[in-house]
Each structure stands twice: as structure tokens, then as C-alpha cells.
Amino acid sequence: MQIKHILAGFGILMIGLIACSEALYTPTLEKAGSTEHLNSLLEGRKLYVNSCGSCHSLHRLDEYNSVEWQKNVDRMQRKAKINDSQKQLILEYLNSK
Numbered sequence: 334m335q336i337k338h339i340l341a342g343f344g345i346l347m348i349g350l351i352a353c354s355e356a357l358y359t360p361t362l363e364k365a366g367s368t369e370h371l372n373s374l375l376e377g378r379k380l381y382v383n384s385c386g387s388c389h390s391l392h393r394l395d396e397y398n399s400v401e402w403q404k405n406v407d408r409m410q411r412k413a414k415i416n417d418s419q420k421q422l423i424l425e426y427l428n429s430k
């Protein structure tokens with residue numbers, strides 16, 4: 334195998350990784366308003382990624398409004414094995430965009 338093939342493959346892999354990591358919204362300090370709020374939004378994002386992506390791919394934040402998210406996350410709570418405060422953090426993140 335030639336080195337340029339390896340490099341090309343690596344490049345495609347990196348583009349894929351960057352495209353995927355950009356797809357999921359990350360809250361900013363500007364949006365959150367305070368470091369404290371930003372930290373809880375980031376905690377919610379982490380919980381969402383870790384608890385909600387194992388059975389199906391993660392749904393985009395703009396796929397549902399806050400009422401629909403509430404219903405969906407209520408319905409998924411048992412499947413995701415999350416407690417009520419974890420659910421609140423996830424919902425806060427999902428509605429923060």
C-alpha cells in the first residue's frame with residue numbers, strides 16, 4: 334500500500350469525524366448567559382450523547398419543539414435508565430438551541 338493512499342484514507346476519516354462532531358449542537362457561553370448555566374447545558378449534552386445514542390442515532394435538536402421533546406424524553410426515560418434530574422438536564426439542553 335502506498336503512503337498517499339494511507340494519507341487519503343486518513344483525510345476522509347478526519348472529514349467524517351469533523352462532520353459528525355459538528356452535527357450535534359454545542360451550547361456557547363454567549364447563548365447560556367452564565368458559566369453555571371453553560372455547565373448544566375454541557376452536562377445535559379453529555380447525558381444526551383451517552384444515554385440516547387445507543388439504540389438509534391441521535392435526533393437533531395430542531396426535529397422537535399419543547400412539547401414534543403418532553404413527550405419523547407418521558408417515553409425514553411425507562412429505556413435510557415436515567416433518573417428525573419438527569420432527564421431535566423437533557424431536556425434543558427434539548428431546548429437550549
Ligand code: HEC
Pocket residue numbers: 381384385386387388389392405406409410412413414415423
Ligand atoms: C434501549 C434503547 C433506547 C434508548 C436508550 C433510547 N431510545 Fe429512543 N427510541 C428507541 C426505540 C426502539 C424507538 C422507536 C420506537 C418508539 O418510538 O418507541 C425510539 C424512538 C425515539 C424517538 C422518535 C419518536 C418518534 O415519535 O418518532 C426519539 C425522539 C427518541 N427515541 C429519543 C430518545 C432520547 C432523547 C433518548 C435518551 C433519553 C432515547 N431515545 C434513548 C429506543 C431507545
